Amino acid sequence: MPAVRDKIVAAFDAEVYDSGSMAEVSPWMALGSALDAPGMFCWQDLVYTEVCDPQDYRRVPYGQEGTPVYTTLERVSQPMIRLLSNDLTRWEAPDASRGRTYPFLPRGIYGRIDDMFVVRGENIYPSAIDDVVMGAPGYGGEHRIVITRDGSMDELVVQVEFDPAACGTPVEEWRARVETDLRTVLGVGALVVPTSPGTFPRTDFKARRVVDDRTLLDGLRKNGGAS
Structure with missing residues (x-):
């Protein structure tokens, strides 16, 4: 969360970058931040990310809040198809002006559905x-x-x-x-x-x-x- 991130930066004079994944889809990272702005990109190359309604698991439109759902077929011994994270985020449409053409999470992961x-x-x-x-x-x-x-x-x-x-x-x-x-x-x-x-x-x-x-x-x- 921003408050914790700011405290780490102030305490250690460090560069802090948000990233996210789940053990079930490792070793690939699913989400990562940009160098010059808060928020996280959904890296869709190896792990396909959707943000879905936690009630019916249908993808929500860009601009709305939901829970990330991950799909990856790269690990052939253990593929993951629509793995529910129960995290909480809001996503926005790809915008090339950000330097990447991936869906974007402007506040990153900021909560848990089950909390x-x-x-x-x-x-x-x-x-x-x-x-x-x-x-x-x-x-x-x-x-x-x-x-x-x-x-x-x-x-x-x-x-x-x-x-x-x-x-x-x-x-x-x-x-x-x-x-x-x-x-x-x-x-x-x-x-x-x-x-x-x-x-x-x-x-x-x-x-x-x-x-x-x-x-x-x-x-x-x-x-x-x-x-």
């Missing part, structure tokens, strides 16, 4: 929340996404470690800005709760940042343990 959860009718991907909070000045290194339910209304709470020394902005002003950015990206409001750096154990896995209390509440109600 998605629904809040107030909106499909929410943890990676979208991660990109907003990790890119905010003053981000303290870790966060948690908590989904609860008050009656019939879902509530989305994002607990974010806040480092005032790295921000220079009062915490309430910082919190309000992050809430605005989250609403713009997600389409629903989220309550941001600043916490001290070091509050949460470190994790490299997006799904482990998500705590969905609705499942517990529904289970208690089903078993008669909650009203």
Whole structure:
């Protein structure tokens, strides 16, 4: 994601290029970035890539979002025909002005279909929340996404470690800005709760940042343990 990429570039003064594949289609890379711009090309020479609707696996039109599906017949002992990735991306039509005539993923791979959860009718991907909070000045290194339910209304709470020394902005002003950015990206409001750096154990896995209390509440109600 862009926020992580920017941190790597800043920390190591490195050139960072996105690429992607799946073990089942290796050793060939299916996706790769350009030298001078973000995004990834679908290298169609050996691995044919489609972006498909995750419900019916039909190819979506250019400009729409879906999951990459890969086909390669190069490995004759183990050909892969329409291998479902469950990743999330949006693709655009080939454009020779980019220097290549492959389909293009302007934001690369930015999530997983199976990480998605629904809040107030909106499909929410943890990676979208991660990109907003990790890119905010003053981000303290870790966060948690908590989904609860008050009656019939879902509530989305994002607990974010806040480092005032790295921000220079009062915490309430910082919190309000992050809430605005989250609403713009997600389409629903989220309550941001600043916490001290070091509050949460470190994790490299997006799904482990998500705590969905609705499942517990529904289970208690089903078993008669909650009203």
